[in-house]
Amino acid sequence: MGCVNHMKEESCESLVMNGQNGQTDVLEPHEWRHKTIVAGVEWKNPVGTASGTFQLDACGDYYDVSQLGVICTKGVSPVPWEGNPAPRTAESPAGMVNAVGLQNPGVDHYLVDELPRLKKLGATVVTNVAGHSDEDYAQVVEKLADSSADMLEINVSCPNVSHGGMSVGTDPKALHRLIANLRAMTDKPMIVKLSPNVTDIVEIAHAAVDAGVDALSLINTLVGMRFDIETGKPIIANRTGGVSGPAIFPIGLGFVWRVRQALPTIPIIGIGGIDSGEKALEYLYAGANAVEVGAASLIDPTAPVRVARELDDLLDSRPDLAAKLANGQTW
Amino acid sequence: MGCVNHMKEESCESLVMNGQNGQTDVLEPHEWRHKTIVAGVEWKNPVGTASGTFQLDACGDYYDVSQLGVICTKGVSPVPWEGNPAPRTAESPAGMVNAVGLQNPGVDHYLVDELPRLKKLGATVVTNVAGHSDEDYAQVVEKLADSSADMLEINVSCPNVSHGGMSVGTDPKALHRLIANLRAMTDKPMIVKLSPNVTDIVEIAHAAVDAGVDALSLINTLVGMRFDIETGKPIIANRTGGVSGPAIFPIGLGFVWRVRQALPTIPIIGIGGIDSGEKALEYLYAGANAVEVGAASLIDPTAPVRVARELDDLLDSRPDLAAKLANGQTW
C-alpha cells in the first residue's frame, strides 16, 4: 500500500512520507522483541501515539491499543475546553497546520471515561496535561496523581491556546516554577513536552530537568499558517497553527540531538514527522529513548503500530542499540 | 513538466512542490506587468533568487538574469572562506538540509568578478553579506559601500558557521549594535535577513528596524539534521544544517505574517519554500513586498523565472494587491 504512482506496478516503492506497508500486518498478534524503559516505565516497544492524534473511539476501531509502547492521550484541562473555531486545519507540503486549540471534555470526564477504558484494554497510558495557567496544570495533575495513568506529559508547548500554553514553554524561569510545583504534587513519572519555537532549547531543557522532571518529549508543532489563494485570508480560523508531519522531521531530529548532547542522561521521547520504522530509528540515533507518532496516524490509522513493527525488525540487526533501550540507558 | 506520476498522461497535475510548468516558457522575452518597490529600489517583478542558491556561472546558463526582480548573491565574507567539509547536504521530506558554511571567494573577488558581470547583464543585485564578527561585517560593507550593488542583505542568521552568524541574529541587543554600526557606513538600501530559530521574531525585527535597516528578509533556514540508517551517524559532516524547501513554507509564512502584524510599514522580503507563483502570492498575502526563491532553484534551474511569470499572471486578477506593490506600499 502507498505506491508512489497510480501505476499498475507489481512492485512499487512505498511513499517516503506515508510509508504504508501492505506486508506488515499490523493486526496479527506480535511478540515484541525490543522494549524500552522511559523514566522507569517499561514500554513494550519504543513507539507511542503523539498527543492530539489519538482518540480511543476512533483509533481503537483500527488496532489493539495494547500493542503500542504507550498511548499518549489528547491534552486534558481542568474543565472542558471547546477549542478554536473551524477551519482548524490546512495542508502544507509533506505536512499540515492545525489549530485545534486543545478541545477536550476535561479531566473529570477523562478519569471516568477514556483512561479506565484504555487501561482495561491493556494500554500503557501517558496522560498529556494542558493548562492556561499554573493553577490549571496543578488542578489537572492533582486529579491525575492517584489515577491509573502510567506517566504524565506536561504540554507547555501548544502554540494554539491564547494564554499560558506556549509562553510557559519558552520561558525557562516560568517553566522551572511550574514544574517544581507540579513535581511536588505527585510521584508519577513526569515528562515535559517542549516547544521547538525557541532560541535556545538547551536552556529550556535544563530548566525542566532542574525542576525535577523525569523525561523530556520533543518536539511539539512549529508555528505556521496558510493563506487561501482566492480570498487572501488565512485558511485556519485561528490564523496561525502548528506545523506537523514529515516536513518537520529533520527539525525534530535536530532538537533531540542538541538536547541529548547537552543532557546525556535524561530520557527523551522523540517526536516529529515519524511515519516509518526508519524515521523512528533516526530519532534513536539522535539520542531518543522512545518516540511518538503524530500526524502519520491521521492519514493512516494503523501507522503507529506499523512503525513499531518496522522498528522491531530494524532493531534486530542493531543489538547494541536494542540493549541500551532495554536497559533504559541513555547515551 | 513535473507530472506527479510517471504516467502516459496527456494532462497531468503539476507537482505541488516542484511545480514545473511546461507551458510557461521562461526563455521567451516577457514584458513584466507588476513591479514592486522595496526600500526605494524598483524590482521589475517581486521575485528574486535567495542567497546561496544562485551562482552566475551556473544559473546564468539557464536564463537571462535581468529577467528577475533581483539577483541575491551568495554570502560574501571579508576574505575567502572554505566552508564546511563534505557531505554538506541531505534530503528531507519535501525539503533538504544543507551545511555549506558560506564557502565563498571573498568580497574582493566578488567586487571584480561576479558583481560587475551581473550588473553588465542588467541584473538588479542584492549582495548578501556574511561575517563571523562585527568587524567582518563592517569590512565587507565598507568595501560594498561604493560598489554597484543595488541593495545589501545582511545575513545574521546562517546556522552553519561556528561563530557570530546565528547568535547575532538571535540576540536583539547584539543585532542592534551590529546594524547601527553598519548603517552608519553606507546609504545603500540595507536589508537584514532574519533567523527563524528564535523565540520572539518580533523583538528581533524591532531591534533591526530601530537600528535603521530599510527592509527585512525572512526566513533563513531552520536548524535540522539527518542520520545515516546504516552507520547511525549524522549524514552531514557538520552534523546539523539548515532546513529549506517546500517543507518550511507554512513556517516562513507564519514568520512574515507575525512581523507584518507588529511592523506595518517595514518592507519585507518573504523567503521559504517558494516554488510556484501561488506560493509567492501567499507570501504577499502574509505581508511581504517581494519574495526570494531558494531551494526550488536547485532542483529546477529556471524556477525563479517561472515563479515570477506565474505571479505576474496571478497579479493580473488582483489589481489592489498589484497597485500596493507597485507603490512600494506596505500594509
Next chain:
Amino acid sequence: MSVFMSTVNTDIIEQRASKAGRKPGRRTGEVISVSLMSQGVYQLVIRDPYIARTARPAQFVNLYSANAAMMLPRPFGIAKVEGDDVTLIYQVVGAGTEEFSGLRAGDRIDVLGPLGKPFDLDTPANYVLVGGGLGVPPLLYAAQTLSGREDETQVTSVFGYRDDRFADETVKPYASKVYSIVNAEGNVIDLLNDIEQELTASDSRNVILSCGPTPMMKAVAGWASKRGIPAQFSLESRMGCGYGACVACVVDTPQGRLKVCKDGPVFTTEQLGWDA
C-alpha cells in the same frame, strides 16, 4: 524502506481486519474508471469490496494523493455502489482533485472508509433529496438505497445546479419525481416552494435529506422547520483525518463543537440549531 508487492490488497487487508474484529485501515484500491460527467466534474469508480458491502448513504471515503507532499485526506461522499465497485463524483477544485481526474482504469489509489454516520433512513417516508452542486453525490446513493425498498418509501429529488444538470439522469432510475433548477432560473428554495403543494398533499410523511453549500442547507432547514418537515443535512468541513482522531473538523452546534467526520457528516435540523 518498505516494498509493497501485491497489485490490489484491499481484499487481504479487509479479511485480516474482519478476522481481528477491526475496521480495515488505509489500503490501495484499484481504479475501474474515470469519466467526465460535466465541465470539471468527474465520476471515479474504485473497486473496494469492503466499502461496497458496508457503505450507507452519506458515508464518505478518504482518497489520498499519490504525491507524498500532499498528505491530507480528500473526503468524498459515496454516490453509488454496484457489486464491489464504488462510485464517487467530484469536482476539480485543487491539486488533489486534479490529480484524481488524471487517473485511468487499472491505476491504484489509496482509500480509507467508509467513514462517518449515515442518513437515518429507518422510517418509510417520501424522502425529499435537496442537493446543491457537488452536494448531490450522497443523495444519489440515498436514492439508490431507498429505491430498493419494499415499503411505501418514495424518492423526490430537488437538485440545484450552476448550469449543467449533470446528475438528473443518474437519479432518474431511483426517484419517482425528479426536479431541478439551474442558477439562472432560481434556487432550490424556489423549487421547494413550487412543489410544496404536491409534497404536503401526499399522505405519506416527508423527510428531507440535504447536502450542498451551507447557506443553501440553512435555507432548507428554515423552510423545512417552518413546515414541520424533519430534515437531515450532510455537512462538509476541512478534515485532518476523517475518522475521528484529530478533532479538526468541528461544526458549532447547540451541544458544542461536534466532529463532522464522526458525529456527522449527517446532523438534523435540531442538532445544528438551524431551526431557530
Next chain:
Amino acid sequence: MSVFMSTVNTDIIEQRASKAGRKPGRRTGEVISVSLMSQGVYQLVIRDPYIARTARPAQFVNLYSANAAMMLPRPFGIAKVEGDDVTLIYQVVGAGTEEFSGLRAGDRIDVLGPLGKPFDLDTPANYVLVGGGLGVPPLLYAAQTLSGREDETQVTSVFGYRDDRFADETVKPYASKVYSIVNAEGNVIDLLNDIEQELTASDSRNVILSCGPTPMMKAVAGWASKRGIPAQFSLESRMGCGYGACVACVVDTPQGRLKVCKDGPVFTTEQLGWDA
C-alpha cells in the same frame, strides 16, 4: 496550480533553449525501457535528443523522483548513447533508485543535463578504463566514444565487480582488451599488476580513466603516478543541485574545495593531490 499539456516536452524545451542561447532546464523525458542487468542493477533508457546529441563521457544527468517529497536530484553517469536515447545504469540503494526501477516503457521522468566536465580524451592513447562496481557506467560511454576513433586509440577495460561481471558484455564491442575481477579473486590493483607488462610493453601512451569507490580510485592514483601514467577520476558526492548553484558537492583538493558537479566530476591525479 499549473497544468502541463504535452506528452513529451524535451524537444520543445530544447528548441527554445537553443534559440535563446541557453541550456535547456529541467524537463520531462520519456522512458524507453527499464531492464534488470544484474541483482539490483538496472539499465534505464530515456529519450532525450539534447542529451544524446551533446553528452560526453563522464558527464551525468539528474533524474528526479515523481514523489514531490523526494526533492533532491539523483545523479547518474551516462553509460551509452544511441540515436536520441540515453542509457543509464544504476544500482538500487534507496528510495529514489527503487522508484526508478519500477518505471516502464512510456512512463515519464524529469531530467536535467548533461552536467559536469567530461573526461579529457583529446590525446590518442591506450585508454585504460579502471572501474569498480557502479563506477563502470561512465567508462562504458568512454569506451563507446573512443571506439569510434580513426586514430591509434585503443581501449582496455579493467573492471572490478562484487560478483556478477554485469558490464563485461557491454564493453566488449568497444574495447580491444577486456579484463575483470570479482571480489573473491582480488581487486583492480591486482589486475593492473597482472597486466602491467602488457601495458608498458606497448608503444602507445597509456591514459587511465577511473571511476569507482574512493579508496579504489586512490589506490589506482597511487599505482598510476608511481608508473608515470596520467589518470583522470570521475568522482561522486552528495549533491544539492548538480549544476553548480549550491556549492554542496565539494571535494577537498590542494587548490581548495572544488565542486564535483561543475569543476568535475572529472579530476586528474594532480588536481586531487592523489599523487602524494
